[in-house]
Amino acid sequence: MIIKILDWFGEQKVSIKIIAAVFMTLFLLSLIPLLAISFYNRPAADDYSFGILTVHTWRETGSIWQTILTAFSQVKKTYLDWQGTFSAVFLFALQPGVFGEQYYFITTFLLLGTFVIGTFYFLFVICNYYMKADKSSWIIVSVCVLTLSIQLVFSARESFYWFNGGIYYTFYYSLSLILFGILLKIAYKKKRSIFNYFVVIFLSLFIGGGNYTTALVTTIVVCLLAIIFTCQKNPAKRIIGIAFLLLLIGLGISAAAPGNAVRAASPDIHPMSPPKAIFYSFYYAMKKMGEWTNLLLVTALVFVTPLFWNAAKQNKMTFRYPLLVFIVSLCVFAAQMTPPLYAIGTIGAERQIDIYYYAFILLCFLDWFYWVGWVCRRLECKKILKLNHTIAFLLFVLFLGITGFISSNYKGMSSISAYRSIRSGKAQTYAAEMDQRLNLYHDPAIRDVVVEPISIIPGVLKPDSVQADSNNWQNEAIADFYDKNSVSLSK
Numbered sequence: 001m002i003i004k005i006l007d008w009f010g011e012q013k014v015s016i017k018i019i020a021a022v023f024m025t026l027f028l029l030s031l032i033p034l035l036a037i038s039f040y041n042r043p044a045a046d047d048y049s050f051g052i053l054t055v056h057t058w059r060e061t062g063s064i065w066q067t068i069l070t071a072f073s074q075v076k077k078t079y080l081d082w083q084g085t086f087s088a089v090f091l092f093a094l095q096p097g098v099f100g101e102q103y104y105f106i107t108t109f110l111l112l113g114t115f116v117i118g119t120f121y122f123l124f125v126i127c128n129y130y131m132k133a134d135k136s137s138w139i140i141v142s143v144c145v146l147t148l149s150i151q152l153v154f155s156a157r158e159s160f161y162w163f164n165g166g167i168y169y170t171f172y173y174s175l176s177l178i179l180f181g182i183l184l185k186i187a188y189k190k191k192r193s194i195f196n197y198f199v200v201i202f203l204s205l206f207i208g209g210g211n212y213t214t215a216l217v218t219t220i221v222v223c224l225l226a227i228i229f230t231c232q233k234n235p236a237k238r239i240i241g242i243a244f245l246l247l248l249i250g251l252g253i254s255a256a257a258p259g260n261a262v263r264a265a266s267p268d269i270h271p272m273s274p275p276k277a278i279f280y281s282f283y284y285a286m287k288k289m290g291e292w293t294n295l296l297l298v299t300a301l302v303f304v305t306p307l308f309w310n311a312a313k314q315n316k317m318t319f320r321y322p323l324l325v326f327i328v329s330l331c332v333f334a335a336q337m338t339p340p341l342y343a344i345g346t347i348g349a350e351r352q353i354d355i356y357y358y359a360f361i362l363l364c365f366l367d368w369f370y371w372v373g374w375v376c377r378r379l380e381c382k383k384i385l386k387l388n389h390t391i392a393f394l395l396f397v398l399f400l401g402i403t404g405f406i407s408s409n410y411k412g413m414s415s416i417s418a419y420r421s422i423r424s425g426k427a428q429t430y431a432a433e434m435d436q437r438l439n440l441y442h443d444p445a446i447r448d449v450v451v452e453p454i455s456i457i458p459g460v461l462k463p464d465s466v467q468a469d470s471n472n473w474q475n476e477a478i479a480d481f482y483d484k485n486s487v488s489l490s491k
Contacts (some may be wrong), residue, residue, distance in 0.1 A: 002240075004123065011026070012080050014117060015137045016134070016140075016288070016307075017136050018059040019136070019140060020136035020137075020139040022458065023139065023140050023143045023144075024139055024143060026143075027143045027146065027147060030147065030150075030415045031112065031116075031150075031415070032149070032415075033416075033418040033419040033422065034108065034112060034150070034156075034160065034414060034415055034418050034460070035108060035112070035122070036127040036418070037103040037108075037421060037422055037427050037458065037460060037461070038107065038108035038109065039431075040254065040428065040431035040445050040458070040461070041104055041105060041107065041108065041161050041421075041431075041462075042086060042101055042103055042104055042431070042434040042435075043095065043097035043163070044070050044162055044462040044464075044465045045161050045162070045164065045462070045465045045474055045477075046092065046164035046413050046477075047092075047095045047097055047164050047478040048465070048474070048478050048480075048481040049171070049473070049474075049477035049480075049481075050074060050078075050089065050092035050212050051093060051094075051095050051096070051098045051479050051481060052392070052477065052480045053070050053071075053073055053074050053077070053093065053264060054067050054070045054071055054074065054093045054094060054098045055097075055098045055481055056483075057069075058072040058098055058099060060303050062119045066490075067094070067098070067099075068094070069199070070093070071090050071093035071094050071441065072088060072090065073344045074090070074093035075090050078259060079258070079259055080257070080258050080259055081256045081259050081261060081262055082103055082259040082262060083257060083259050083263055084253065084254040084255060084257025084259060084260050084267055085168075085209055085210055085211060085212070086253065086254060086257075087169065087205075087206045087207075087208075087209030087210055087250070087255050088168050088172070088209065088210045088211060088431070090093045091167050091171075092163075092167065092168075094162055095163040095164065096163065097109070097163070101438055102245045103141040104163070107160075107161065107162070107163040107332075108160050108161055108165065109198065111159065111160045111163075111166040111167070111170050111171055111382075112150075112160050112172070112176040113120050113173075114170075114171055115146075115149075115150075115170055115173075115174045115240060115358075116161075116174070117148060117174070118173075118174035118175065118176075118178045118181075119142060119145060119149070119174070119177060119362075120146075120178035120399060121177065121178055121181045122177040122178065122180055122181040123138060123142045123145065124138055124142075124326055125180075125181040125184045125185050125188070126181075126184070126313070126366070126396060127141060127142075128269035129184070129185065129188040129189075129317060130176060130184070130188070130237065131307075131308070131311045131312075131313035131369060132156060132311050132314040133307060133310075133314075137304075137307040137310075137311060138370075140304065141304055141307065141353045141365060142367070144300045144303070144304060145361055145362055145365055146298065148300060148361050149357065149358050149361050149362075149412045150228070150295060150414055150415075151259045151295070151355060151414050151415060152294075152413065152414075153354050153358075153414060154350055154353050154354050154461045154471075155328060155350035155351060155354055156417070156418075156458070156459075157333055157411050157460050157461055157462050158199075158349070158350045158354065158462070158465075159350075159354045160382045160414075160460070161461050162351070162462045165351035166351065168210070168211050168351065168354045169211055169213075169214070169351045169354060170216075170354060170355065170358075170471070172207060172210040172211055172214040172352070173214055173355040173358055173359075174315075175203055175207055175210075175219070176207055176214050176218045176221075177295060178203065179200065179203045179218065179243070180221060180222075180225075180308055181219075181245060182196055182199055182200055182203075183200065183222065183236070183240055183413060184225070185237070186200075186441050187225070187234050187236035187237045187238055187240070187435070188244075190234070190235055191483075193298035199241060199267055200239055200243050200341075201243075201246060203241065203243075204222075204243040204244075204246035204247045204250065205246045205249065206250070207247065207249015207253045208246060208249060208252075208253070208254065209251075209253065210454065211352070212254070212255075212340075213238075213336045213337075213340065213341070213348070213352060213355065214250075214340050214355065215247065215250065215254065215333060215393065216335060216336075216338070216339055217249045217335050217336050219244065219247040219248060219251060219337045219358075220332060220335055221332060222240060222243050222247060223244055224238045225240050226241050226244050226330070228234065232406075235466055240403075243283065245480050250284075251291075264343070267393070269343070269344045269345070270344070270345040271342060271343055271344060271345055272341050272342055272345050273342075274342060277338050277341040277342035277386065278338055279339070280332040280341050281335065281336075281337040281338045281341060282330075282334045284334075284337050284341075284347050285330065285333050285334035287339060288356060288360065289333075289360065290352075290358075290479055292357060292361075297364065298474070299363070301365070301368050302332070304365070304368070305368075305372055306435065308369045308372040308373070309372055309376055309442045309461070310366065311369070312373035312376040313376065313383065313478075315373065317373060318377065319370060319373035319374040319376070319377050320374075322367075322370055322371050322374040325370045326367055326395045329363045329367050332359075332363070333356070333359055333360060333363055336356050336359060337353065337356065368403075370481065391484040403475035414460060417458075417459040417460050418458070418459075418460050421458035421459060421461075426456050426457075426458045427461070429455065429456055430454065430456060430458055430461060431450070431456055432456060433455060434454065436451075436452070437449075437466075441478070441481075441482040441484065441487075442482070446484070447484060447485045447486075448484065448485050448488075449479075449482075449486070449487045449488070450488055450489070450490050451466055451487065451488075452489075452490050452491075453489055453490070465478065466478065466489055467489070468488075468489050470486050473485045475488060
């Protein structure tokens, strides 16, 4: 019976294009519940505190231009009294809820959309130009990376449903992928494009003014690219050098902010010395690598092996330094954790840990390709092993089987959590209770607002911002946002 089944598989001409189409379809379907639940989402925490100036301008003038100008005022204020990440603060001040809470759903569309586009674009450049893989392989690899990144992310609520947190980390991580992709494309094609140069200049300075983790790691990676392409005498070394310089300038402007010293003086912050921060960066990097290596990741890597193998056969790379590539990847991965360890003594909040996870998944696939290429060269792959579409199809079935098993037993997967919250009515209840609060906030006759506790919070949405202590900074931010004397919870 088994022999007959294998013979049947051997007779079939399974197209890699069909597999790619199936993967893409399943991936797009998995995004539906994630986007659907965004319509039940509402602003939270820092969305209010960074939007106080801009929301008042918007209400008074109704002018988008005047609101944007006010966002620059927020940047100046924050730069002096809290933090120097100028480009990020500018975006914080323009969160969708400033223009109306009904627009807050844009948060998820923006964050998920940028993350998907950035990952697809970066891997397009890598797969098609450098790996020499076909477009179907690019789609499959991209979907695998994105599915693992989105579905098993540490905190979907902070990365895709909270504007302030998601913009600061997931959005900037996505922009870094776009920057890497453009630089690598320029280096490969060796063609000058004014538009690409403009985007590189803008993104480099913009990312430099974002969160310190992404700014530092992007600077390190661009520096490595500059060294590599300088050694190769690639004309792209000039624009890559400019990108490196602008990243340093942006990072320098951000680090020099007087507000950083104010924030560092907080009694809750316990910074580390630079050597200690670097040491613990590697410690936590190894720890997280162990935590995040699971059955689904291993299955995905096994599945893409035939694709990587066939791409390696077409590639002129020698794949001589797999150990060096791994060490460099480890150093880049660990470097993400150095800024928060140095500044506050921890590896950061959930939203920050999420970008470590994204990078881990991406580096796993890139390193795995290099190792497959190394084995391919050692075995003289054209004669030793031939991986055809039938094997790919069998691995595809294996992948779907294991994915289905894990999906049915893994309640924490993002899409499943969102779907269950909508189906059970939790999302609708949460939105209705939040809207009752908004009615009180918008009532000009009420100066001291007392709200009821939220009875239930869907897994992927942000917890309640209103605290029991009316003097809590979150309560005060909401009060200022809506021109109230105070906001408190009922007892």
